[in-house]
Amino acid sequence: MEAEAAKYIGAGLATLGMIGSAIGVGNIFANFLNGALRNPSAAGSQVGNLFVGAALAEALGILAFVLGILILNS
Amino acid sequence: MADPIHQFQIQKVVDLGAVNLPVFGHTELAITNSHIAMTAAFVAIVLFLQFVTSGAKVVPGRLQTAGESLFDMIDGVTDSIIGHDGRKYFPFVFTLFLLVLAMNLLGMFLSFTPTSQLAVTVTFAALTILLVIGVGFIKNGLGFFKLFWPMSAPLILRPVVGAIEFLSFLLRPVTLALRLFGNMLGGHVALKIFAGFVVALGAGAFVGEGLGIWGLPVAALSMVGVVAITALEFLVAFLQAFVFAVLASIYLNDVVNLGEGH
Numbered sequence: 001m002e003a004e005a006a007k008y009i010g011a012g013l014a015t016l017g018m019i020g021s022a023i024g025v026g027n028i029f030a031n032f033l034n035g036a037l038r039n040p041s042a043a044g045s046q047v048g049n050l051f052v053g054a055a056l057a058e059a060l061g062i063l064a065f066v067l068g069i070l071i072l073n074s
Numbered sequence: 075m076a077d078p079i080h081q082f083q084i085q086k087v088v089d090l091g092a093v094n095l096p097v098f099g100h101t102e103l104a105i106t107n108s109h110i111a112m113t114a115a116f117v118a119i120v121l122f123l124q125f126v127t128s129g130a131k132v133v134p135g136r137l138q139t140a141g142e143s144l145f146d147m148i149d150g151v152t153d154s155i156i157g158h159d160g161r162k163y164f165p166f167v168f169t170l171f172l173l174v175l176a177m178n179l180l181g182m183f184l185s186f187t188p189t190s191q192l193a194v195t196v197t198f199a200a201l202t203i204l205l206v207i208g209v210g211f212i213k214n215g216l217g218f219f220k221l222f223w224p225m226s227a228p229l230i231l232r233p234v235v236g237a238i239e240f241l242s243f244l245l246r247p248v249t250l251a252l253r254l255f256g257n258m259l260g261g262h263v264a265l266k267i268f269a270g271f272v273v274a275l276g277a278g279a280f281v282g283e284g285l286g287i288w289g290l291p292v293a294a295l296s297m298v299g300v301v302a303i304t305a306l307e308f309l310v311a312f313l314q315a316f317v318f319a320v321l322a323s324i325y326l327n328d329v330v331n332l333g334e335g336h
Contacts (some may be wrong), residue, residue, distance in 0.1 A: 037091055048151065049153070051316065051317055051320065052317065052320050053315060054319040055253060055314075055320075056249075058257075059252065061254075062252055062253050062256030063190075063252060065256050065260055066255070066256050
């Protein structure tokens with residue numbers, strides 16, 4: 001296999017890590033809605049926590065994305 | 075199709091020539107498009123806050139309400155996360171938030187987004203983490219290292235948990251910088267690619283290239299995608315600035331209220 005082709009395949013494989021982060025972010029919002037619908041009065045105060053959790057989970061997906069970009073441009 | 079990465083290229087607008095600096099060596103000085111976009115963001119913030127506060131009244135008008143709600147939001151963040159000492163760190167967090175927000179939002183209008191440059195986001199992250207370390211040492215002295223010796227964990231596990239804490243502390247600036255950078259880069263690349271579909275397939279339908287006549291529905295679908303992603307990007311632009319401010323407050327809280335059972 002040519003090195004160039006392997007690079008593109010590697011970059012594509014690296015972005016697969018975003019699947020995990022997608023599941024994580026989906027889980028966070030799903031569970032937030034779950035809890036928010038049970039107790040709507042407490043939901044407003046937890047929006048900050050919601051976004052921080054989403055951002056932390058998302059960061060790992062972004063790491064995979066950046067790795068893919070790095071491999072592509074290496 | 076248009077190259078989606080091209081929009082992140084830094085171009086010289088006014089060339090100021092090259093100089094030899096003592097530490098950095100040969101350096102080219104220029105006013106770049108990045109420079110201009112950041113200055114525009116800065117000027118926009120200053121003008122906005124100036125207009126907001128110029129005719130300040132007890133009962134705020136529309137503009138003053140907009141400014142006050144921004145102010146109030148970050149004040150709520152620092153106050154609820156850092157607690158009693160939150161006001162002290164409010165100016166730093168508010169400055170970070172406004173600058174990142176303005177650069178993100180201006181990036182949706184201009185052709186260049188400063189926050190999609192790793193150098194810019196790394197600077198913000200380094201600033202934050204250096205302040206955290208500085209405040210940690212000034213407030214706690216060598217007690218700062220208690221951050222990596224969690225008293226709530228069982229004694230046997232403490233070295234392990236401490237090592238993990240240390241690693242996560244080192245990763246904080248990295249993720250802080252990469253999150254903002256990756257979100258902006260990814261969003262704008264996705265926008266550009268979908269916009270490229272519209273042009274390439276739409277034009278291809280008339281000259282018989284690409285998918286031919288079948289390119290038209292795909293182009294229309296991509297157009298809907300572009301509109302939807304643009305709306306999403308505005309949300310992301312605000313959210314990332316907010317998340318940056320919240321995370322900066324959380325990291326500051328770790329050292330400000332060290333060992334108070336947080």
